[in-house]
Amino acid sequence: MQKLSIIQATPGMVLAKAIMSDKGMPLCADGTELTEMLIERLKSMNILVITVKGRPVDTGVPDKTPEEKVGDMQARFARVKDDPLMGRIRDAIADAIYAEAREMQEREAEEKEEAGG
Amino acid sequence: MSKAEKIKAITKKIQSLPTLPPVVRKLTTMVESPDVTAKEVGKLISADQVLSAKVLKLVNSSFYGFPGRISSISHAVVLLGFNVIKGVVLSASVFEIMEKAMVGLWEHSLGSAIISGTISRELGLHEPEEISTAALLHDIGKVLVRVSLVSDYDRITAIVEEKGCSFRDAEVEVLGVDHSEIGLWLSQEWGLPERLIIPISSHHEPQSAVKLKDRVAVVHIADSLVRAFGIGFGGDNWVGRISPAAWEYIDMSRLDLPKLMRKILADLEEVENFQL
Numbered sequence: 001m002q003k004l005s006i007i008q009a010t011p012g013m014v015l016a017k018a019i020m021s022d023k024g025m026p027l028c029a030d031g032t033e034l035t036e037m038l039i040e041r042l043k044s045m046n047i048l049v050i051t052v053k054g055r056p057v058d059t060g061v062p063d064k065t066p067e068e069k070v071g072d073m074q075a076r077f078a079r080v081k082d083d084p085l086m087g088r089i090r091d092a093i094a095d096a097i098y099a100e101a102r103e104m105q106e107r108e109a110e111e112k113e114e115a116g117g
Numbered sequence: 118m119s120k121a122e123k124i125k126a127i128t129k130k131i132q133s134l135p136t137l138p139p140v141v142r143k144l145t146t147m148v149e150s151p152d153v154t155a156k157e158v159g160k161l162i163s164a165d166q167v168l169s170a171k172v173l174k175l176v177n178s179s180f181y182g183f184p185g186r187i188s189s190i191s192h193a194v195v196l197l198g199f200n201v202i203k204g205v206v207l208s209a210s211v212f213e214i215m216e217k218a219m220v221g222l223w224e225h226s227l228g229s230a231i232i233s234g235t236i237s238r239e240l241g242l243h244e245p246e247e248i249s250t251a252a253l254l255h256d257i258g259k260v261l262v263r264v265s266l267v268s269d270y271d272r273i274t275a276i277v278e279e280k281g282c283s284f285r286d287a288e289v290e291v292l293g294v295d296h297s298e299i300g301l302w303l304s305q306e307w308g309l310p311e312r313l314i315i316p317i318s319s320h321h322e323p324q325s326a327v328k329l330k331d332r333v334a335v336v337h338i339a340d341s342l343v344r345a346f347g348i349g350f351g352g353d354n355w356v357g358r359i360s361p362a363a364w365e366y367i368d369m370s371r372l373d374l375p376k377l378m379r380k381i382l383a384d385l386e387e388v389e390n391f392q393l
Contacts, residue, residue: 003386046174046177046178048386048387049386049387072347073345073346073347076344076345076347076354076355076356077345077356078355079283079355079356079357079358080355080356080357080358083358085359085361085364086356086358086359088374089342089345089359089374089378090345092374092375092377092378093345093346093378093382095375095378095379096375096378096379096381096382097382099379100379100382100383
């Protein structure tokens with residue numbers, strides 16, 4: 001599973017995650033195969049980010065692990081690390097990063113299961 | 118030297134002020150007239166096709182909460198109101214100056230606008246669109262330093278790198294004032310409304326605002342959070358301390374913090390891919 005900018009989308013890629021409008025309306029179900037026309041339509045609807053199955057685009061750099069992301073984030077708090085409010089915010093962001101990673105993992109597991117079965 | 122004298126000395130050094138396109142000036146006079154109609158405002162903006170395209174792109178992005186639904190400028194004017202449209206036109210113009218020179222600051226500003234919109238909507242504040250616009254413009258003082266005071270800007274960035282201090286501390290060291298004070302001067306010079314000027318001038322010291330404290334608090338918090346999430350570059354890598362008084366003023370404690378951070382993390386995905 002890979003998150004891509006709509007600019008990187010090409011026909012044949014398969015959505016790993018449904019595309020929702022900002023109001024929560026589903027625009028495109030997961031499992032949909034992208035076509036030239038669909039990509040143009042998504043662009044015209046200002047959809048900027050999509051999630052597709054597999055890793056069709058080689059970014060050249062390995063993605064950061066959630067642990068690395070959290071480490072980078074905590075380092076940015078160096079100047080306010082003893083502030084109680086900032087500490088709560090830092091922990092909440094770390095939770096958000098891990099939650100996002102878990103969600104990604106679950107989807108990837110589902111994806112593998114589908115591919116296997 | 119007093120602050121006012123320092124600003125005066127700085128403005129004397131400025132050879133050329135980043136100029137706004139004539140359409141922004143016309144728009145400013147127009148929206149102040151009591152009997153202007155949405156049709157007239159729409160016509161003025163539509164006359165500039167490039168600008169129209171940018172305005173439509175901005176109003177249809179997630180910052181304003183009407184994604185993909187506004188297809189004409191006149192519709193945008195009716196839905197968002199004169200003040201927001203003026204801010205959007207202004208943002209589109211300012212960022213034309215900024216986008217090329219300072220991609221990092223553009224992303225920082227865009228991210229602040231998204232977070233401000235999310236927080237304002239979650240709290241049910243009035244006119245979240247206008248609060249987003251204020252956040253989009255909160256660092257225009259930095260744009261002025263970068264564009265009009267190039268050698269000072271280079272000294273500031275050198276100090277940040279050398280000392281690992283904040284951009285703002287380095288500004289004070291070099292210029293005697295910071296970008297919020299320069300932003301105040303520039304926004305007055307440009308004739309911006311108070312609702313944008315006050316968040317621009319008070320975003321680092323929210324307690325100094327005597328009016329519009331809720332808007333100032335939101336922009337102040339968003340400026341720090343966008344850094345925490347590592348989006349864009351505001352001149353240094355540090356997360357600034359959020360004023361607990363500002364946090365309490367808009368009653369942030371009533372929001373579920375982990376849930377809010379998850380929402381912001383998802384909302385921010387758009388920043389890197391958004392271009393005007």
